[in-house]
Amino acid sequence: MRPASQKDAPDPASSYERAKPHKEAGQGRLDNNAEATPTDSPDRAEDAVKQKQPLRQINAEDFGDDRSARPLS
Numbered sequence: 001m002r003p004a005s006q007k008d009a010p011d012p013a014s015s016y017e018r019a020k021p022h023k024e025a026g027q028g029r030l031d032n033n034a035e036a037t038p039t040d041s042p043d044r045a046e047d048a049v050k051q052k053q054p055l056r057q058i059n060a061e062d063f064g065d066d067r068s069a070r071p072l073s
Contacts, residue, residue: 013019
C-alpha cells in the first residue's frame with residue numbers, strides 16, 4: 001500500500017537509520033550533582049507488612065524432653 005503523496009510517506013532516514021538526529025527525542029540530563037552512595041539507615045523489612053501473623057514455627061531446642069520428666073510405670 002503506497003501513500004497518496006510524498007508528504008504522507010514515512011521518512012526512511014528517521015525510521016531505519018539515525019541520519020537526522022535533530023528529529024530524535026533527547027535523553028535528558030545525563031549527569032548528576034548528588035553522590036550516589038546509600039544512606040546509613042537500618043533495615044525496615046518488618047515494617048513492610050502491617051497485617052503480619054505471628055510465627056508458628058516450633059524449634060526442637062525451645063522445648064524440653066517431656067518423656068524424661070514422666071515417672072516410669
